[in-house]
Amino acid sequence: MKVTAGTGKVYLVGAGPGDPGLLTLKAAKAIAAADVIVYDRLIHPAVLRHAREDAELIYAGKTPERHTLKQEEINALLVSRGRDGKVVARVKGGDPFVFGRGGEEAEALAAAGVPFEVIPGITSAIAVPAYAGIPVTHRDCASSLAIVTGHEDPAKEESSLDWQALARGVDTLVFLMGVGNLAQIAERLIANGRPGGTPAAVIEWGTRPEQHTVTAPLEAIAQAAEEDAVKPPAILVVGEVVRLREKLRWFDIRPLSGRHVVVTRSREQASELTEALESLGAGVIEFPVISCRPLEDGPSLERLDRAIEELESYDWVVFTSVNGVRFFLDRIFRLGGDVRALAGIQIGVMGEGTRRAVEERSLTVDFVPGRFVGESFVEEFPEKRPGVRVLIPRAEDARELIPEQLRRHGCEVDVVPCYRTVAADTEAAELRLMLAAGTVDAVTFTSSSTVRNFVKLAGLDTPDFRLPETVKVVSIGPVTSRTARDLGLPVHAEADPHTIGGVVQALLELLARPASGEG
Numbered sequence: 001m002k003v004t005a006g007t008g009k010v011y012l013v014g015a016g017p018g019d020p021g022l023l024t025l026k027a028a029k030a031i032a033a034a035d036v037i038v039y040d041r042l043i044h045p046a047v048l049r050h051a052r053e054d055a056e057l058i059y060a061g062k063t064p065e066r067h068t069l070k071q072e073e074i075n076a077l078l079v080s081r082g083r084d085g086k087v088v089a090r091v092k093g094g095d096p097f098v099f100g101r102g103g104e105e106a107e108a109l110a111a112a113g114v115p116f117e118v119i120p121g122i123t124s125a126i127a128v129p130a131y132a133g134i135p136v137t138h139r140d141c142a143s144s145l146a147i148v149t150g151h152e153d154p155a156k157e158e159s160s161l162d163w164q165a166l167a168r169g170v171d172t173l174v175f176l177m178g179v180g181n182l183a184q185i186a187e188r189l190i191a192n193g194r195p196g197g198t199p200a201a202v203i204e205w206g207t208r209p210e211q212h213t214v215t216a217p218l219e220a221i222a223q224a225a226e227e228d229a230v231k232p233p234a235i236l237v238v239g240e241v242v243r244l245r246e247k248l249r250w251f252d253i254r255p256l257s258g259r260h261v262v263v264t265r266s267r268e269q270a271s272e273l274t275e276a277l278e279s280l281g282a283g284v285i286e287f288p289v290i291s292c293r294p295l296e297d298g299p300s301l302e303r304l305d306r307a308i309e310e311l312e313s314y315d316w317v318v319f320t321s322v323n324g325v326r327f328f329l330d331r332i333f334r335l336g337g338d339v340r341a342l343a344g345i346q347i348g349v350m351g352e353g354t355r356r357a358v359e360e361r362s363l364t365v366d367f368v369p370g371r372f373v374g375e376s377f378v379e380e381f382p383e384k385r386p387g388v389r390v391l392i393p394r395a396e397d398a399r400e401l402i403p404e405q406l407r408r409h410g411c412e413v414d415v416v417p418c419y420r421t422v423a424a425d426t427e428a429a430e431l432r433l434m435l436a437a438g439t440v441d442a443v444t445f446t447s448s449s450t451v452r453n454f455v456k457l458a459g460l461d462t463p464d465f466r467l468p469e470t471v472k473v474v475s476i477g478p479v480t481s482r483t484a485r486d487l488g489l490p491v492h493a494e495a496d497p498h499t500i501g502g503v504v505q506a507l508l509e510l511l512a513r514p515a516s517g518e519g
């Protein structure tokens with residue numbers, strides 16, 4: 001697919017059922033290329049992060065109570081933007097042609113002569129049961145599947161649905177948009193010949209961390225869903241396949257399923273922790289309290305450039321963070337050099353992540369301490385003697401412990417800044433709302449600066465906001481813990497070892513719970 005800005009084309013894009021990982025590559029590409037994005041209510045914010053920063057975002061979402069934009073208005077909008085020569089991504093939940101009114105939009109575009117393409121999405125009708133451990137077909141018990149609207153009032157006389165055929169002729173029935181009509185749907189199916197004991201499931205917020213499933217025989221499913229206060233979006237699955245959930249349930253029984261954890265790292269670094277937590281089932285709120293940037297022209301940059309020029313004069317380069325590695329090597333590269341500039345120089349690192357960052361650049365690490373706190377670095381450092389020259393490239397505002405102690409042993413230590421950290425405040429308001437609403441189970445801190453920025457941006461330094469008591473605080477190590485306590489935060493667990501893996505383990509110990517049963 002070639003997506004070029006300026007040629008005028010509308011992409012009818014399916015964004016999948018909720019889990020942002022279920023977006024197709026082609027959909028991500030179209031969203032990234034679009035000048036205009038028209039999106040619906042159930043679109044995950046992570047999907048919209050594929051958009052260009054300057055893209056025009058238009059919310060066309062419909063809520064059950066009111067229509068934000070009428071369908072005709074959406075059609076007209078797509079046509080006019082397409083005619084203006086814009087690349088438009090019309091982003092819909094699931095698949096655009098499965099109860100998505102994509103057909104109508106395509107008709108309007110075709111009639112107006114505006115070029116369009118359809119990018120199918122993973123439909124909730126199939127993916128949501130899958131995430132609940134229900135295959136919609138199965139060799140032993142289901143050879144046919146119907147995807148049915150549950151929106152139509154099943155009590156009305158001239159139904160467009162052939163209820164008898166559905167009740168008797170199709171093995172698996174999946175109803176979308178049916179939460180408000182569960183009782184009537186079940187009644188109608190039973191009246192038309194489906195046994196009342198047929199297994200049924202209602203799945204709410206499928207494929208999202210908050211996914212919730214209620215199972216019951218068809219005759220009791222409406223009441224069970226009501227007792228559990230199930231609300232849209234949810235689907236109803238009816239058929240023998242529902243029984244397989246007992247054996248195949250997987251998504252909502254992972255150790256951190258249903259838990260929400262704030263990951264407070266820079267945008268550049270968040271993914272390792274985020275991925276680990278998501279694979280354990282947690283919903284991760286990535287809150288980039290700090291973001292790392294290259295140095296601007298000025299005395300700091302001059303010092304960095306001088307150190308790079310004189311690199312040969314050092315015996316050791318010590319990296320204390322992934323970003324130190326990244327920005328230091330980027331600068332060498334910018335100045336026309338490459339990793340050969342480090343030939344003959346020993347490399348020491350703090351932490352596993354930093355070691356990996358060095359090794360990923362095809363450099364060998366000569367020293368890494370067994371424990372990841374500054375004190376043990378100096379204790380174990382092999383060349384603590386006078387005259388040994390050590391370069392430490394790192395953040396502008398990092399702590400002094402390692403250089404001070406090495407100097408005490410007579411080493412000649414140069415600390416040069418190679419990047420700066422800036423606070424990102426864009427998502428602060430959103431985070432404050434989530435904390436106040438009680439949806440956050442834990443907050444993680446992986447450095448003192450993440451604590452300081454979090455406290456500031458979450459508004460914890462103002463008298464009108466406090467961290468709710470239900471929120472657990474996990475820190476990566478003693479220095480970070482001390483900063484948190486100094487700023488008035490409780491620390492419920494400290495990672496041991498002081499690594500991302502240690503943080504994950506600490507969260508598991510605090511939050512993992514046995515899967516609850518269901519009706």
Ligand code: SAH
Nearest residue numbers: 094095098100123124176177205206233234
């Ligand atoms: N085009 C979409 C369906 C749009 S109709 C698709 O292919 O998935 C909207 C209905 O889809 C909702 O009322 C609900 O029944 C279902 N739905 C969509 N996403 C869902 C989700 N994550 N969990 C449960 N049901 C969902």
